[in-house]
Amino acid sequence: MEIMTGIPASSGLVTGPVFLYERPETAAFSTQSARTAEQEHRRFEQAAEQAGEQLEKLYEKTVRDAGESAAQIFHIHKMMLEDLDWLESISINIYEKGYTAEYAVTCTATEFAEMFSSLEDEVMQARSADVRDLCQRLLAVLSGKGAGRALTAPAVIAAADMLPSDTMQLEKRHVLAFVTEQGSYASHSAILARTMGIPAVVGVPGLMDALSDGRTVIVDGSRGRVILDPDEETLQTCEARRTAYLKEQEDLRAFRDKESITRDGVRIEVCANIGSVADADSALAQGADGVGLMRSEFLYLDAAELPDEAAQVDAYSQVLRRMNGKRVVVRTLDIGADKVPSYLPLPHEENSALGCRAIRLCFAQPDVFRTQLRALLRASVYGTLAIMFPMISKLEELHRAKAVLKQCQEELRQEGIPFSQNIEVGMMVEVPSAAIMSDRFAAEVDFFSIGTNDLTQYTLAADRLNEKVAALFDYGDEAVLRLVAHTAKSAAAHGIWCGICGESAAKTELLPFYAKAGIRELSVVPGKVLEIRRAVTQLDTTAL
Numbered sequence: 001m002e003i004m005t006g007i008p009a010s011s012g013l014v015t016g017p018v019f020l021y022e023r024p025e026t027a028a029f030s031t032q033s034a035r036t037a038e039q040e041h042r043r044f045e046q047a048a049e050q051a052g053e054q055l056e057k058l059y060e061k062t063v064r065d066a067g068e069s070a071a072q073i074f075h076i077h078k079m080m081l082e083d084l085d086w087l088e089s090i091s092i093n094i095y096e097k098g099y100t101a102e103y104a105v106t107c108t109a110t111e112f113a114e115m116f117s118s119l120e121d122e123v124m125q126a127r128s129a130d131v132r133d134l135c136q137r138l139l140a141v142l143s144g145k146g147a148g149r150a151l152t153a154p155a156v157i158a159a160a161d162m163l164p165s166d167t168m169q170l171e172k173r174h175v176l177a178f179v180t181e182q183g184s185y186a187s188h189s190a191i192l193a194r195t196m197g198i199p200a201v202v203g204v205p206g207l208m209d210a211l212s213d214g215r216t217v218i219v220d221g222s223r224g225r226v227i228l229d230p231d232e233e234t235l236q237t238c239e240a241r242r243t244a245y246l247k248e249q250e251d252l253r254a255f256r257d258k259e260s261i262t263r264d265g266v267r268i269e270v271c272a273n274i275g276s277v278a279d280a281d282s283a284l285a286q287g288a289d290g291v292g293l294m295r296s297e298f299l300y301l302d303a304a305e306l307p308d309e310a311a312q313v314d315a316y317s318q319v320l321r322r323m324n325g326k327r328v329v330v331r332t333l334d335i336g337a338d339k340v341p342s343y344l345p346l347p348h349e350e351n352s353a354l355g356c357r358a359i360r361l362c363f364a365q366p367d368v369f370r371t372q373l374r375a376l377l378r379a380s381v382y383g384t385l386a387i388m389f390p391m392i393s394k395l396e397e398l399h400r401a402k403a404v405l406k407q408c409q410e411e412l413r414q415e416g417i418p419f420s421q422n423i424e425v426g427m428m429v430e431v432p433s434a435a436i437m438s439d440r441f442a443a444e445v446d447f448f449s450i451g452t453n454d455l456t457q458y459t460l461a462a463d464r465l466n467e468k469v470a471a472l473f474d475y476g477d478e479a480v481l482r483l484v485a486h487t488a489k490s491a492a493a494h495g496i497w498c499g500i501c502g503e504s505a506a507k508t509e510l511l512p513f514y515a516k517a518g519i520r521e522l523s524v525v526p527g528k529v530l531e532i533r534r535a536v537t538q539l540d541t542t543a544l
Contacts, residue, residue: 001227001229001230001231001234002105002207002210002227002228002229003225003226003227003228004204004206004207004210004225004227004228005077005204005224005225005226006036006179006180006201006202006203006204006207006224006225006226006228007183007184007185007201007202007203007222007224008200008201008203008221008222008223008224009178009183009185009187009190009193009194009200009221009224010178010183010190010193010194010199010200010203010221011199011203011221011222011245011328012177012197012198012219012221012222012245013198013199013218013219013220013221013222013238013241013245014156014176014177014218014219015156015197015216015218015219015235015239016154016155016176016216016219017156017214017215017216018155018156018158018211018212018213018216018219018238019151019155019157019158019213019217020158020159020208020211020212021157021158021162021166021170022159023295026502027143029100029102029103029143030098030100030102030143031094031096031103031279031336031494032099032100032103032104032542033094033098033099033100033101033348035100036092037090037095037098040094040099040101040104041091041094041095042098043101043142043278044068044090044104044105044138044142044461045391047101047138047141047142048138049139051081051134051137051138051141051369052078052081053070054137054141055074055075055077055078055081056074056078057075058071058074058165058168058169059075059133060070060076060482061168062074062168062192065168065172065196067401071278072276072278073164073191073192074100074164074165075170076130077130077133077134077137077165079303079304080131080134081128081134082304083278083304084503085522086108086112089107089108089111089502090104090105090174092456093107093108095156099140101284101353102142102143102213103138103462105138105142106135106139109131109132109134111130112128112131113131113132113135113388114128116128116414117130117498123282124181124435125184126184126187129161129163129164129183129189130164131406132163133163133164133165133166134136134143135166136163136165136371146181151170151171151174151175152174154173154174154175154176155174155175155176155238155370156176156177156178156179156217156219157170157175157176157178157179157458158179158180158207158217159178159179159180159181159208160180160181160182160207160208161180161181161182161183161213161285161311161350162178162183162189162191162201163189164189164192164358166189166256167192167193167452168192172196172198175198176194176198176199176217176219176292177198177199177200177201177337177519178193178198178199178200178201178202179200179201179202179204179207179217179222179226180200180201180202180207181201181203181205181206181207181208182202182203182205182335183202183203184202184203184204187202189202189407190202190316193221193452194527196232196266198520199220199221199222201219201220201221201223201224201225202224203225207226209226210383211228211265215228215229216229216266216340217229217230218234218235219228222245223358227511233440238515239281240366249416250283251265251534252530252531252534253530255287255533255534255537256286256287256530257287257528258533258537259415260289260534260536260537261537262515262535262536262537262539262540262541263538263539263540264541264542266515266520266538266539266541267520268519268520268521268522268535268536268539269287269289269290269292269499269520269521270288270330270516270521270522270523270524270529270532271283271288271289271290271291271292271293271522271523271524271529272286272288272290272291272292272452272523272524272526272529273291273292273294273295273501273523273524273525273526273527274293274294274295274319274526275294275295275297275298276298276469277318277319277322279371280318280319280322280323281322282526283323283529284322284323284324284524285526286393286526286527286529286530287533288326288526288529289326290323290326290327290328290329290384290435291319291326291327291328291521291523292329292360292398292499292501292521292522293329293331293388293449293501294319294328294329294331294332294435294522294526295328295331295334295503296312296330296331296332296334297333297335298335299311299315300333300335300344301313304343305343306343306344306368307490308375309375310369310375311377312372312375312376312378312379313375313378314370316330316375316376316379316382316385317378317379317382317383318541319383320379320380320382320383320384321382321383323383323384324383325383325384326383326384327386327424328383328384328385328386328387329388329424329426329447329449329523330371330376330385330387330388331388331389331390331428332359332362332369332373332387332388332389332390332401333358333359333361333368333369333372333374334358334390334391334514335357335360335361336356336357336361337360341519344365344368346403350463357391358371358390358391358398359389359390359391359392359397359401360391363400364374364395365406369404370404370407370408373387373404373405373408374408374411374412375466377405377408377409377412377419377420377423378412378417379417380419380420380423381418381419381420385420385424386423386424386425386426386446386447387405387423387424387425388402388425388426388427388428388449389425389426389427389428390427390428390430390432390451391428391430391431391454392427392428392429392441393431393433393434394432395440395441395444398427398441398445399444401423402444405425405493408486413478414454419521420492422538424446425445425446425449426446426447426448426496427448428447428449428451429441429443429448429449429451429487430449430450430451430452430453430454430455430458430502431454431455431458432455432458432459433468434484435450435455435483435484435486435487436483436486437491437492438486438491439494440492441490442491442493443494445495445496446496447491447496447498447499448487448488448491448497448521449498449499449500449501449504449521449523450484450487450488450498450499450500450502451501452475452480452484452500452502452503452504452505453502453503453504454502455483455484455503456473456474456475456477456480456504457473457482457503459477459479459480459483459538460472460473460474460477460480473503475502475503475510476504476507476509481517484513484517484519485513485518488514488517488518488519489517492518497520497521498518498519498520498521499519499520499521499522499523500514500519500521500523502523504522505522505523505524506522506525506531506532506534507529508532510533511535511539512530512539512544515536515539515541515544516541516544522536
């Protein structure tokens, strides 16, 4: 028996035979073309058209198997096919350098993938896999290669890496789990596994050298372990844990329609963090009390050009309608030099976390900011909207943001365009200066939402994505908790609500402290809503 460890990417515990997944090899190709540039470019255009049709079918299959939210990745791939920078780079490679379509695509994909991999943001780094996925699809079409061997029986899928299309092309009913040698928690394949409820462990060093087809393994997606050739005692222990896990999931479902109220009657709303329109369905399916954080970045990062006002109104109104009157807190644009769309170029910054990002970027791009605020106001008539400004560090920034919002409201009045008069306006508390000065800020807003990810990072000077300082990054550090408590106390003193939307909102061990401090809203990923609601209902704040 051998135990290998990696990154726990999707919880669950299964036992089964290994199926070594190998992506079909594309045919060898020349670098320089013997055809005319026009002929070569036409080959690329035809391949792109066929790849687009394949992506449409994959999108439809993923909607059926995993829901619309998970399927969005293939919509993104299709948009990448139409990206002007992508197309221009390939055209230059063909027309100016005389490359074959295959080599032109490969060179462009390599350039784009390396660009994404060099970024600091883990989510943006994962985009390099999307580029490689799209490249493989185009090369397969150009070479005429078909799919690899089929999965015909239940098995644990093992691979060097799983691209999103690899994941979705497999028959879901036969997939017991995914294990990969590469990958991260934020990779799209890991996200798809979580969405589909399939256990997964990624980033397992030496995995492919250790495995062979048919070998029995246990995959522990909660602990990030892959157990090879388990003995009988381990198999029995695994089965007992699996039974307990399934019972736990069944018990949690009983909390879907329960109110988020402690034993002594204190209401602590359990809301969902969402990053797309389709995620609202997941929030509702889990019985979330509302949306505590809607990241609006997807409208910009997933688009080939700057989204106009109408497109944004459509997206926001869809979410508001789906939430059926439950409050939706939309965070205004929060991007910086580490994650920026190609149509909005920003100069390189040595430390983007401390640079021109979030509200600072919005002030530097006033037209972008105003367009978003106008769209939010127009969409507000379709539900209960709250607007939240990110990375506020000084009172002057809050005053300036509110002034722009007021200008947009006045413009819409003059244009005769309706919008809600009851929009809550709040701010993220994610910079230590904002937490320290929260007593002043509280008089200016309707609510606080504490972003504990950045607040912890900035307070302890520890990059949360840097493994070398991972031990320093602690949501439960006394300095961080003091800032949280002070912020909640300031909110209560001014009669406004205070919530938490960072990862720590899902940590049940911190819930007693948060409840005692006065936190009255927790916003977590949809899959954690029921677990946190159960913890809330078991809490008695009078005993804290």
